[in-house]
Amino acid sequence: xxxxxxxxxxxxxxxxxxxxxxxxxxxxxxxxxxxxxxxxxxxxxxxxxxxxxxxxxxxxxxxxxxxxxxxxxxxxxxxxxxxxxxxxxxxxxxxxxxxxxxxxxxxxxxxxxxxxxxxxxxxxxxxxxxxxxxxxxxxxxxxxxxxxxxxxxxxxxxxxxxxxxxxxxxxxxxxxxxxxxxxxxxxxxxxxxxxxxxxxxxxxxxxxxxxxxxxxxxxxxxxxxxxxxxxxxxxxxxxxxxxxxxxxxxxxxxxxxxxxxxxxxxxxxxxxxxxxxxxxxxxxxx
Amino acid sequence: xxxxxxxxxxxxxxxxxxxxxxxxxxxxxxxxxxxxxxxxxxxxxxxxxxxxxxxxxxxxxxxxxxxxxxxxxxxxxxxxxxxxxxxxxxxxxxxxxxxxxxxxxxxxxxxxxxxxxxxxxxxxxxxxxxxxxxxxxxxxxxxxxxxxxxxxxxxxxxxxxxxxxxxxxxxxxxxxxxxxxxxxxxxxxxxxxxxxxxxxxxxxxxxxxxxxxxxxxxxxxxxxxxxxxxxxxxxxxxxxxxxxxxxxxxxxxxxxxxxxxxxxxxxxxxxxxxxxxxxxxxxxxx
Numbered sequence: 001x002x003x004x005x006x007x008x009x010x011x012x013x014x015x016x017x018x019x020x021x022x023x024x025x026x027x028x029x030x031x032x033x034x035x036x037x038x039x040x041x042x043x044x045x046x047x048x049x050x051x052x053x054x055x056x057x058x059x060x061x062x063x064x065x066x067x068x069x070x071x072x073x074x075x076x077x078x079x080x081x082x083x084x085x086x087x088x089x090x091x092x093x094x095x096x097x098x099x100x101x102x103x104x105x106x107x108x109x110x111x112x113x114x115x116x117x118x119x120x121x122x123x124x125x126x127x128x129x130x131x132x133x134x135x136x137x138x139x140x141x142x143x144x145x146x147x148x149x150x151x152x153x154x155x156x157x158x159x160x161x162x163x164x165x166x167x168x169x170x171x172x173x174x175x176x177x178x179x180x181x182x183x184x185x186x187x188x189x190x191x192x193x194x195x196x197x198x199x200x201x202x203x204x205x206x207x208x209x210x211x212x213x214x215x216x217x218x219x220x221x222x223x224x225x226x227x228x229x230x231x232x233x234x235x236x237x238x239x240x241x242x243x244x245x246x247x248x249x250x251x252x253x254x255x256x257x258x259x260x261x262x263x264x265x266x267x268x269x270x271x272x273x274x275x276x277x278x279x280x281x282x283x284x285x286x
Numbered sequence: 287x288x289x290x291x292x293x294x295x296x297x298x299x300x301x302x303x304x305x306x307x308x309x310x311x312x313x314x315x316x317x318x319x320x321x322x323x324x325x326x327x328x329x330x331x332x333x334x335x336x337x338x339x340x341x342x343x344x345x346x347x348x349x350x351x352x353x354x355x356x357x358x359x360x361x362x363x364x365x366x367x368x369x370x371x372x373x374x375x376x377x378x379x380x381x382x383x384x385x386x387x388x389x390x391x392x393x394x395x396x397x398x399x400x401x402x403x404x405x406x407x408x409x410x411x412x413x414x415x416x417x418x419x420x421x422x423x424x425x426x427x428x429x430x431x432x433x434x435x436x437x438x439x440x441x442x443x444x445x446x447x448x449x450x451x452x453x454x455x456x457x458x459x460x461x462x463x464x465x466x467x468x469x470x471x472x473x474x475x476x477x478x479x480x481x482x483x484x485x486x487x488x489x490x491x492x493x494x495x496x497x498x499x500x501x502x503x504x505x506x507x508x509x510x511x512x513x514x515x516x517x518x519x520x521x522x523x524x525x526x527x528x529x530x531x532x533x534x535x536x537x538x539x540x541x542x543x544x545x546x547x548x549x550x551x552x553x554x555x556x557x558x559x560x561x562x563x564x565x566x567x568x569x570x571x572x
Binding site: 063064066067086089090094097098101134191194204207216269274276279280 | 352379387389422488490492498555568570
């Protein structure tokens with residue numbers, strides 16, 4: 001198992017980060033680096049090592065899907081603004097062959113999307129076999145901003161937790177390994193990162209005045225996340241809260257979660273579904 | 287201009303590879319490395335240098351699109367089997383942030399696609415502003431295999447060349463820089479690569495017995511490509527024939543064509559569309 005062969009982990013990362021009974025978001029230290037036994041200066045090299053493993057496993061996953069295997073991986077990314085979703089996609093997912101990645105970014109729903117059930121738009125973007133799907137924001141927005149901003153009636157919000165669990169169960173049963181990640185930064189760290197966006201001319205475009213309005217609702221968002229964890233961290237689709245004040249740690253941790261998911265599938269090169277010797281002869285004759 | 291600052295090019299690559307009046311595909315040497323002044327051992331380092339430039343330019347392209355700029359790039363990849371389309375996507379396009387790439391692979395049309403005009407399915411996959419779109423095969427299949435295998439009446443095939451030119455003109459006018467590439471390998475090189483797929487257990491899955499059937503039609507395909515070049519290499523969307531027997535050269539050349547396209551757009555960091563000082567004050571108060 002390659003991920004487990006990574007000597008720089010001193011503990012079982014996915015266990016350390018997984019949301020279990022009695023989990024309290026407020027007890028998680030966003031500065032922590034659970035399970036990582038080395039200092040920041042090793043992080044870049046360790047990420048490169050993991051990237052090679054991830055690329056190789058995904059290629060096998062894709063290869064076996066061409067012969068009918070139904071397995072896929074779905075990474076669900078949720079976080080407050082500036083927590084580093086984009087960096088995860090660029091530096092972790094970016095290591096994988098683009099042909100093996102299905103990225104879906106969910107923004108403010110369109111009027112067509114709003115006319116359907118909240119799971120309609122995400123259902124259409126579930127990764128095909130062989131792919132690593134990534135949801136940049138997801139159906140969880142409908143119980144996060146949906147709850148904080150009262151975008152739907154309370155009983156509808158309540159209904160959604162169960163609907164999400166059923167939906168994810170169906171995906172899991174169909175062969176999709178679901179890796180749910182909340183990148184957790186502190187409010188102070190967000191302030192510093194937003195200030196950085198305001199200061200650097202090459203970062204200005206990432207800043208949106210509305211970010212400060214959302215920021216004012218920080219504690220309501222933390223409460224909404226706490227409820228999400230209590231209601232939707234299931235056996236088939238558990239949540240992981242990744243401390244993300246240190247970007248280098250968050251990237252290593254999410255990479256590791258993906259590697260574990262792929263190793264759990266255990267893809268292998270498929271056997272030829274044709275007569276190899278006969279094909280060699282036929283090709284040689286051309 | 288960063289691409290032009292690359293000291294390892296001894297000539298204007300896009301001019302060297304561009305299809306012009308009087309072009310003959312049969313005169314192109316698939317082993318050649320036009321414009322590259324160094325040996326293979328430098329190719330990997332040179333590709334890394336270009337990758338950094340490509341990633342940076344694409345980020346600026348994306349940034350300016352968030353403030354309304356309409357520019358995008360579309361790489362159209364055509365080739366015989368095994369010529370290296372996948373390698374271009376993995377090693378050239380793969381260097382770009384996945385959030386900035388829109389990849390569309392066109393396979394045998396579905397019955398729904400066949401019920402529409404041949405441009406219907408590609409029109410839906412034109413890249414949004416800020417993205418590098420990649421067509422892995424394209425509307426050109428409809429005048430390549432479409433012609434060789436007589437999948438449509440002769441007068442319909444004839445109609446398509448003009449329809450393609452009109453379609454691409456409309457895209458170009460809307461801000462899409464179109465980079466059309468045919469990766470050109472020799473028949474012998476294809477034979478060796480197919481044999482490799484039959485020999486290596488980790489490559490078996492890429493082999494399809496139908497590839498040998500297509501191979502028997504090699505000269506008909508070359509004729510169909512020659513016609514494509516004569517009819518659809520336009521000022522707004524010229525074709526480039528990239529010798530591809532040496533994979534390292536083909537990757538460098540396509541990377542260079544993309545860099546040139548981006549430099550032609552000349553993206554820049556957009557100015558803030560909000561009051562930066564006021565936002566700093568507002569954020570500081572949180």
